[in-house]
Structures are given as C-alpha cells and as structure tokens.
Amino acid sequence: MPERPSLSDLDAFMAIVSHRSFRKAADELGLSPSTLSHMMRGLETTLGVRLLNRTTRSVAPTEAGERLASQLRPALSSLDRALAVIDDFRSRPSGVLRINGGEPAIRYLVQTVVPEFLERFPEIALDLVTDGRFTDIVAEGFDAGVRLGYAVPQDMIGVPFGGRARFVTVASPAYLEKRGTPQTPDDLKNHSCIRLRMPSGKLFRWEFERHGQEVVIDVPGALTLDHLETMAEAATRNLGIAYLPQLVAAPYLERGALLPALEDWCPWMDGLMLYYAGHRHVPPPLRAFIDTLKEVDRRAAVDR
Structure with a gap:
C-alpha cells in the first residue's frame, strides 16, 4: 500500500479539480502556484500515479484523478462535519459557513441578512457562492443552499424567507x-x-x-x-x-x-428557502445564520 498523503495535499488537489486552474486554487489556499505545483508532483509521487493533465493553459484530472476526487468529496465533507461537532463546545460560534445559491438570492441575503449576521458573529467567515445550476450541496461541501421553494429537494429541511415569489x-x-x-x-x-x-x-x-x-x-x-x-x-x-x-x-x-x-x-409561488440536509449535524455557524435569518425576516414581514 502506498504511503498515505497529507490532508493538506489532498485539500490542494481538490481545490485544483474544483477550479480547473492552479492559479485560482492557489488564490483560494493562500499559496503560490509554484508551491501548489510542487505539492501535486509530491502527491503523484507518493501515490505512484498521475492525477492531473497539465497544459500551459489548463489543468484537468486524469481518469485516476477523477476517481480519487469522487471518493474524496464525501470523505472530506464527513471530516468537516466531524470537526464541526467541536464547535458545540465553544462559547461562540466560529469557523467557515458555506452557502450556495442563485445570484439574485445571494444578493438578497447580502442586502438584508449578512450585515447583521457578520456584526453579531465576527468569528464566523461567510463564504457565499453564486451558481446558476442546481448544486448538490452535500456532495460539493456546502453547509446550506438557497432556492425557490418548489426546487428544494424533498429530503432537505427548508427555512422560508423573503415572502412569496413570481x-x-x-x-x-x-x-x-x-x-x-x-x-x-x-x-x-x-x-x-x-x-x-x-x-x-x-x-x-x-x-x-x-x-x-x-x-x-x-x-x-x-x-x-x-x-x-x-x-x-x-x-x-x-x-x-x-x-x-x-x-x-x-x-x-x-x-x-x-x-x-x-x-x-404571472402567478405567485413559494418564495426563497434556505435549505440544508436534515440527516446531518447542524453546525453552530449555520444555526446562528438560520436564527438571524428568521429574525430579520420577521421584521421585514411587517413591511411586506
């Protein structure tokens, strides 16, 4: 069995696969592209297989790299959830909260909820990702997503906000x-x-x-x-x-x-929902965001 690679090398590999770019992955990780490239050569040497196809303009996983990435996504998500349990023992919520949603929904959150949330919980780093496609938030490592109510998967818990939509x-x-x-x-x-x-x-x-x-x-x-x-x-x-x-x-x-x-x-329909997996531990940063969202939405409902 080959030597077990470091967690930092695996995180770096997943960042490259996600961005399809050494530069963008390096920016996310706070590393230089040359350092990241050196880490990937070391990872490939450790595992004894080529994981990435590189050209001067692009990078893409090999078949072995794709298989490794498909197994790492749920494994790293499980690790994040395990570490998040420790947050329950902190006096205040802290860590990173990742939320995925369409651009209009994320913009609405930035205009209404985010300022108050960040003021209340300065120890939490909020990572909001806009995406026009329907993202599997569990598989892609998000804590929550935002969609119109009709599009929220049935196995998710939804928190409505913003009133009806059309x-x-x-x-x-x-x-x-x-x-x-x-x-x-x-x-x-x-x-x-x-x-x-x-x-x-x-x-x-x-x-x-x-x-x-x-x-x-x-x-x-x-x-x-x-x-x-x-x-x-x-x-x-x-x-x-x-x-x-x-x-x-x-x-x-x-x-x-x-x-x-x-x-x-143009009929009205169910409005926006913040949703998350019901079978997972709800990390304190997400619980804090949900509580803030509900409070802000209750105040806004008076004016709607």
Whole structure:
C-alpha cells in the first residue's frame, strides 16, 4: 500500500479539480502556484500515479484523478462535519459557513441578512457562492443552499424567507409604446423577447398560468443572455421583453425603468428557502445564520 498523503495535499488537489486552474486554487489556499505545483508532483509521487493533465493553459484530472476526487468529496465533507461537532463546545460560534445559491438570492441575503449576521458573529467567515445550476450541496461541501421553494429537494429541511415569489414579464416604456403591450402569452410571438440561456445550454421557457390554464412558450428573440441582471438592463435599453424573477425586476419597476405586462398571467409561488440536509449535524455557524435569518425576516414581514 502506498504511503498515505497529507490532508493538506489532498485539500490542494481538490481545490485544483474544483477550479480547473492552479492559479485560482492557489488564490483560494493562500499559496503560490509554484508551491501548489510542487505539492501535486509530491502527491503523484507518493501515490505512484498521475492525477492531473497539465497544459500551459489548463489543468484537468486524469481518469485516476477523477476517481480519487469522487471518493474524496464525501470523505472530506464527513471530516468537516466531524470537526464541526467541536464547535458545540465553544462559547461562540466560529469557523467557515458555506452557502450556495442563485445570484439574485445571494444578493438578497447580502442586502438584508449578512450585515447583521457578520456584526453579531465576527468569528464566523461567510463564504457565499453564486451558481446558476442546481448544486448538490452535500456532495460539493456546502453547509446550506438557497432556492425557490418548489426546487428544494424533498429530503432537505427548508427555512422560508423573503415572502412569496413570481416571475414577471417586463419591458421599457418606450418599447411598449412602440410595439404595444401583449395581452396574452400568445401575443409574445409577435414581439422581440430577451431569452435566457441556462448553464446546461438550454433556453429557459416562459411559463404562465391564469384560472387554471397553463401556457409554456419558447419565445422568439434576437438577443439571448445568460445573466438575469444583464437581461433587465437590456430591457431598459428598449431591446425587448424580459421574463425575470420579481426579486430582480423590482428595483427597475419601482423607478419606472421597466413596466409590467401580462401581470394576471404571472402567478405567485413559494418564495426563497434556505435549505440544508436534515440527516446531518447542524453546525453552530449555520444555526446562528438560520436564527438571524428568521429574525430579520420577521421584521421585514411587517413591511411586506
């Protein structure tokens, strides 16, 4: 059996696999790229197998590296959970809290919960990661995730916040004056629509519902984007009609830069949820964040 590698070498290897970059992994770990490269050569020597394919521009795991990474992810997560149990014996919560979510949801947390949380718990380092794809928070080492309620996996515990949510159809006043306001979803076929490309590469379909009638449309449009805020900005430039989360559209609607359309076809749904694995030990930093989230949301609910 080969010599057992150090935990720091394995952590470094996983950072490289995650970022597909020595430079980005080195930045995360606070090391120089040359030091990281030296560590990986030592790890490969210790294990007696090549783990990474390197070029001048990229790095990717070999088949052996992929297999090792797939086994290390749950193992390192289990180790983190084991160490987190010790936090229960500290007088104040400390450590790193990692939360994954879509950009609008993370932005909302930064605007509402995060300032108070960091002021209350300065010993906790908060790592917020925005991601447009549905991430397996357990497999990828996150303490919690944020999604709309309908998308939260059933085996997770969810903490709702922020009130109800919906997608809204919006356009600039100038666009609607020139092209007219659609009255039904079918009218969108005669408009310029700003489409959204998902991380999977698929185009996001626009979904509407009224009086039990559901309509799903692959809208036409010359402009396709992959970022919600950019879509909102494009709509303010009279480039077409956008279909956005209310959370993203609200600031533009409030100042009149965008106007709603098809409001009676845009139903409300369950809002945002912070969720985490119910079978896992809840680390004190996450418990502290949940308590702060609930308190801030209770105060905000008075104004909603």
